[in-house]
Amino acid sequence: MATDTDSRPFGLKLAGTGFLVFWSLLALLPLFWIVTMSFKVPLDAFSDNPLQVILGPRTRDLRGGISLSDIVLVGSVLYCLYRVPKALGRRAVHLFSARRLGRIVLLGAYAACLWLLVRGDGAIGFVILGAGIGAGIVWLLGFSDDADDEDGVLGTLISAVIYVAGSLLVLIVLVPAILPSIDAVLGVLPLGELLTRPLLGATAEHYLSVWVERGFYRNFLNTMYVTAGVTAISLTVGTLAGYGLSRSKSTVAFWLLILALVFRSLPHSVLVTGYLPPFIASRDILQPFWDMPVLGWVLGLFSTTPPTLYGQPLAVIAVLVSINQPFTIWMLRSFFQSIPAELDEAARIDGCSDIQAFRRVIMPVMWPGVVTTGLFSFLLAYNDYLICSLLLNSQNQTMVPSITQFFNSETTTTDQVQAVAAAVSITAPLFLLVMAFQKQIVSGLTAGAVKG
Amino acid sequence: MRRKTFWKFVGPSIFLMVLFIALPLCGVFWQSFFLSVPVVEAVEVETCTPGFPSQVCTTVTKSQAVLDEFGRPVENTTFVGLELYRSVVNPEAVREAFASRNPGAILRVDFWRALRFTLTFTFVTLPFVLGLGLAIALAVNNSTQRLRGPVIFVSLLPYIITPVIGGISIYWLFVGDGIVTQLIEGLLDRNVSVMTRGWAVEALMMFYRVWHIAPFAFVIFYAGLQGVNRDTVESAMIDGASRFERLRYVIVPHLMPLIVFVTLIHLMDSYRVFEEIVAFNAQSQRISLQWLTYDFLQPDDSGNRAIGRAAAASMLTMIGIVIIIFPVLRRAWRDHRA
Numbered sequence: 038m039a040t041d042t043d044s045r046p047f048g049l050k051l052a053g054t055g056f057l058v059f060w061s062l063l064a065l066l067p068l069f070w071i072v073t074m075s076f077k078v079p080l081d082a083f084s085d086n087p088l089q090v091i092l093g094p095r096t097r098d099l100r101g102g103i104s105l106s107d108i109v110l111v112g113s114v115l116y117c118l119y120r121v122p123k124a125l126g127r128r129a130v131h132l133f134s135a136r137r138l139g140r141i142v143l144l145g146a147y148a149a150c151l152w153l154l155v156r157g158d159g160a161i162g163f164v165i166l167g168a169g170i171g172a173g174i175v176w177l178l179g180f181s182d183d184a185d186d187e188d189g190v191l192g193t194l195i196s197a198v199i200y201v202a203g204s205l206l207v208l209i210v211l212v213p214a215i216l217p218s219i220d221a222v223l224g225v226l227p228l229g230e231l232l233t234r235p236l237l238g239a240t241a242e243h244y245l246s247v248w249v250e251r252g253f254y255r256n257f258l259n260t261m262y263v264t265a266g267v268t269a270i271s272l273t274v275g276t277l278a279g280y281g282l283s284r285s286k287s288t289v290a291f292w293l294l295i296l297a298l299v300f301r302s303l304p305h306s307v308l309v310t311g312y313l314p315p316f317i318a319s320r321d322i323l324q325p326f327w328d329m330p331v332l333g334w335v336l337g338l339f340s341t342t343p344p345t346l347y348g349q350p351l352a353v354i355a356v357l358v359s360i361n362q363p364f365t366i367w368m369l370r371s372f373f374q375s376i377p378a379e380l381d382e383a384a385r386i387d388g389c390s391d392i393q394a395f396r397r398v399i400m401p402v403m404w405p406g407v408v409t410t411g412l413f414s415f416l417l418a419y420n421d422y423l424i425c426s427l428l429l430n431s432q433n434q435t436m437v438p439s440i441t442q443f444f445n446s447e448t449t450t451t452d453q454v455q456a457v458a459a460a461v462s463i464t465a466p467l468f469l470l471v472m473a474f475q476k477q478i479v480s481g482l483t484a485g486a487v488k489g
Numbered sequence: 490m491r492r493k494t495f496w497k498f499v500g501p502s503i504f505l506m507v508l509f510i511a512l513p514l515c516g517v518f519w520q521s522f523f524l525s526v527p528v529v530e531a532v533e534v535e536t537c538t539p540g541f542p543s544q545v546c547t548t549v550t551k552s553q554a555v556l557d558e559f560g561r562p563v564e565n566t567t568f569v570g571l572e573l574y575r576s577v578v579n580p581e582a583v584r585e586a587f588a589s590r591n592p593g594a595i596l597r598v599d600f601w602r603a604l605r606f607t608l609t610f611t612f613v614t615l616p617f618v619l620g621l622g623l624a625i626a627l628a629v630n631n632s633t634q635r636l637r638g639p640v641i642f643v644s645l646l647p648y649i650i651t652p653v654i655g656g657i658s659i660y661w662l663f664v665g666d667g668i669v670t671q672l673i674e675g676l677l678d679r680n681v682s683v684m685t686r687g688w689a690v691e692a693l694m695m696f697y698r699v700w701h702i703a704p705f706a707f708v709i710f711y712a713g714l715q716g717v718n719r720d721t722v723e724s725a726m727i728d729g730a731s732r733f734e735r736l737r738y739v740i741v742p743h744l745m746p747l748i749v750f751v752t753l754i755h756l757m758d759s760y761r762v763f764e765e766i767v768a769f770n771a772q773s774q775r776i777s778l779q780w781l782t783y784d785f786l787q788p789d790d791s792g793n794r795a796i797g798r799a800a801a802a803s804m805l806t807m808i809g810i811v812i813i814i815f816p817v818l819r820r821a822w823r824d825h826r827a
Contacts, residue, residue: 287492308513391491423764
């Protein structure tokens, strides 16, 4: 419709652009607002005046803030760090993947981790965990590129880990060390005082107290555990089923898909009603299995008594995988259908069995579809409130249900700002996810629609 | 594909769905006819306090749960037929309300209140989601290439964000003296408190849902717009069709399958409305069907969960969802046979 665009009157063009700008503001405003609030002291965060919430004058007086020189310096450092992968990335990957160096560095890092863990340095353990997660994100964000072959993955990962560790070192140690001296130099200059004066009030105290004092990191780890389990299992099971259904035209396959559609539309509370009584009483229900002659001995190796499933993250993973199955099957089936059936026929003529054809021929071209479906499985598990809040107890709670605990205990405005900080903490990974996977999300949303 | 391999591929998935979806459903159906009450016995407890010249003893009759040999409360389960359904639906109140020519009175029963809100919510948000999604899709499709990437990125954020968090972030704009409340107060020049009015909370929840789902409709419609036949549009232009007529007679018919798809997904999802109630803290003003079940499942002060009533409410909720998706199923079956 490119020619159509040119012929449009100016007024309509302006209205269209204006509408898009309005929508973008509407989409961003609530998110922008909670991010702003989370960095202010309560007096500023709940102020009547929007400008005061953004500028945070009381926060600036009480806790300090960010000056123009800070913004410029940190901005330029960040920009340099952003350029590093593009300039050096490929070379670093080659360095680590081409020689044995890669494996040696990895072993060394592993040994260092073990040593730190044995020594029991809790804080350092978390730093390492953070660096690892950060490296994973950077890797996903495009440190790797299309030139990566099978051997390149190790090198890419190692260079990503080193890159993130180096960046953290620069940002946490080097920049705070340099900043005061630069400010001192600027202060001598005539207009320098204007640059170094704090402009925006900001404080990270709410994040610190949420993550460290209130133990939000435990909820974070639980969430990671549950989401990783759900994504991995539902992809494995769903890929098999999706392939089977896409290559079958029988009535059974049709009914299975319709059944999946019905299951997808079920309200989750209906299912939880079904889970709760057996989960709470699971010890009695499972006891006969433990009393069986052979099976009981095998099961006894894992635990001497049958487990109570209520409150177990593993049980929640199984539940979320099953609830997610209908959706996963439908989405993967439409991705498989876009792969021509001639491909597996050709493989079978070359002597592959069905399963070999699936593994050797179909899967290598299916990865984009699997990644996309994995994203949506991740989102389902990450965003779930109802199931986790009913089936997990407070020790094993994930992040999203635990945020309501902040409201239940809300007595002071500080608690409320901490709740805001927790909310922003939950949202931040999703933001990165959209940045890294915009294309896959769009293709996943449209994949279901094309086939209906 | 041979039948045996087909089952090998589909087997694990079916196993999971049967174990964790079909069986619990049967369980819920079964439970909805049985009432479990913890067995309570009356115990006479004698408490003595030292006194002079003799102890002062008082005997109180207390009711306490009977425990079995493992120390767990014994539950007495009886078949009650449709009694649990009756306690949820409360037909006496309905009859009374209609007899007294005041049908609004049935909204005092939680179930009818929840049904009223759920249906209103589902059908009021639908046209807004479709309209806003289509509007954004058309605007993006007609905008310059440079604007498209950022707009798609920004639009995905409300869709991808955790529903509870998204709802809370809008709640914070309005609650107490939030900035939007301030803005309204400035415009109207009087004191406004948005969150104390039921209809305002309801409208906000609908606004949140449109904000959350419209990006989904947008992405789907935008993908559909890429496939509009240029020749048809051009011949419509030659025939003198105005911009609106082209939209009405060429583009919308082309998007019709996608509109049906978005409608179906939206009906299924908003019938399950739940997170909004949590985020807007609205349970005292508005409740939904899924919230009703959730509320029964929450342990009460003595730690009991009203499983039977939750099961009855669940079954009633299921009837609604079957009615909503029945036309789709019938069409799919016809297409399959054709």
